[in-house]
Amino acid sequence: MAVQAIIEATDANFEQEVLKSEQPVLVDFWAAWCGPCKAIAPTVDAVATSYQGKAKIMKMDVDKNPSTPMRYNVRGIPTLLVFKGGQVKEQIVGYVAKDVIENAINKHL
Numbered sequence: 001m002a003v004q005a006i007i008e009a010t011d012a013n014f015e016q017e018v019l020k021s022e023q024p025v026l027v028d029f030w031a032a033w034c035g036p037c038k039a040i041a042p043t044v045d046a047v048a049t050s051y052q053g054k055a056k057i058m059k060m061d062v063d064k065n066p067s068t069p070m071r072y073n074v075r076g077i078p079t080l081l082v083f084k085g086g087q088v089k090e091q092i093v094g095y096v097a098k099d100v101i102e103n104a105i106n107k108h109l
Contacts, residue, residue: 005048005049005051005057006044006048006057006059007057008061009027009058009059010064011068014060014065017056017058018083019086021056021083023055023056024056024082024083024084024089024108025058026047026055026056026057026101026104027058027059027080027083028041028044028057028060028078028079028080029069029078029079029081030059030077030078031061036077036078036095037077040095043096043097043098044057044059047098047101047102047105050102054109055108055109072088076093076094078093078094078095079092080092080093080096080104082105082107089108092104
């Protein structure tokens with residue numbers, strides 16, 4: 001992960017970093033072998049840079065952290081979930097344009 005604005009989400013830090021966050025949090029559920037995940041990564045990086053200080057942008061490798069994706073019923077990847085106040089507020093599945101991601105975050109700023 002080249003962009004410093006992105007935090008790696010794990011099963012271990014999920015509650016603290018995501019559910020207890022004061023800011024909205026976008027979690028990108030991805031895997032190293034997933035083509036669409038690689039395609040959307042630069043878009044997520046760009047969003048992370050532009051929302052620094054306003055929203056948290058996190059990535060979770062579903063192969064290394066199986067229990068959190070299962071808990072939130074993540075069946076296909078990439079899946080982007082926007083959390084606010086410990087609740088899932090938005091869900092985006094598959095490759096989408098940057099404005100779709102930004103609109104999902106903006107609703108909860």
